[in-house]
Amino acid sequence: xxGVIQSxxxxxxxxxxxxxxxxxxxxxxxTVYWYQQGPGQDPQFLISFYEKMQSDKGSxxxxxxxxxxxxxxxxxxxxSLELGDSALYFCASSQRGGRGTEAFFGQGTRLTVV
Amino acid sequence: xxxxxxxxxxxHVQEGEDFTTYCNSSTTLSNIQxxxxxxxxxxxxxxxxxxxGEVKKQKRLTFQFGEAKKNSSLxxxxxxxxxxxxxxxxxxxxxxxxxxxxGTQLTVLP
Numbered sequence: 001x002x003g004v005i006q007s008x009x010x011x012x013x014x015x016x017x018x019x020x021x022x023x024x025x026x027x028x029x030x031t032v033y034w035y036q037q038g039p040g041q042d043p044q045f046l047i048s049f050y051e052k053m054q055s056d057k058g059s060x061x062x063x064x065x066x067x068x069x070x071x072x073x074x075x076x077x078x079x080s081l082e083l084g085d086s087a088l089y090f091c092a093s094s095q096r097g098g099r100g101t102e103a104f105f106g107q108g109t110r111l112t113v114v
Numbered sequence: 115x116x117x118x119x120x121x122x123x124x125x126h127v128q129e130g131e132d133f134t135t136y137c138n139s140s141t142t143l144s145n146i147q148x149x150x151x152x153x154x155x156x157x158x159x160x161x162x163x164x165x166x167g168e169v170k171k172q173k174r175l176t177f178q179f180g181e182a183k184k185n186s187s188l189x190x191x192x193x194x195x196x197x198x199x200x201x202x203x204x205x206x207x208x209x210x211x212x213x214x215x216x217g218t219q220l221t222v223l224p
């Protein structure tokens with residue numbers, strides 16, 4: 001069965017650079033989430049989309065933005081990168097509006113800022 | 115979003131021993147989900163509890179939702195080395211987001 005696909009799997013950037021993370025949700029899933037997970041931390045909710053519209057925002061810095069495209073894939077754009085942005089970034093998708101439904105996570109993108 | 119506290123943060127058990135992790139919220143939860151994350155992996159959905167007092171079992175795993183829907187627990191009987199990982203509870207509430215607990219990192223010693 002198709003799973004959530006994230007690319008790239010690993011990314012190394014320098015401070016103040018920009019990064020773009022991509023997510024391809026499971027087909028027919030209508031909700032996409034982005035999470036940030038630091039070492040030894042729980043996943044922190046960044047932002048979600050429902051039917052390609054932004055739905056909820058969490059602790060997403062102003063330097064970050066995200067969007068969902070007509071083909072349902074989503075991108076997380078990160079600018080002016082800081083050392084503290086180094087983390088695992090997960091995308092997840094779910095169906096039936098994403099409320100009280102199972103979330104399927106991608107393998108994650110490990111971002112290292114040097 | 116919902117705030118969920120999870121204890122303990124770490125648990126080391128000998129293979130064959132039981133393990134329990136607890137999740138608590140100060141507010142009533144509409145539902146609670148449990149996820150497992152293996153080292154280096156991504157969170158994988160285990161189960162969702164919706165009803166007050168609900169108990170669900172998956173082989174050696176038993177999940178409970180409190181009567182007041184403010185707490186939940188995951189109990190593993192006779193742990194195996196394959197149970198190693200971090201177990202997270204997560205609450206969704208009315209928003210399209212999952213708020214994760216801090217997780218319990220389980221180590222099983224052979």
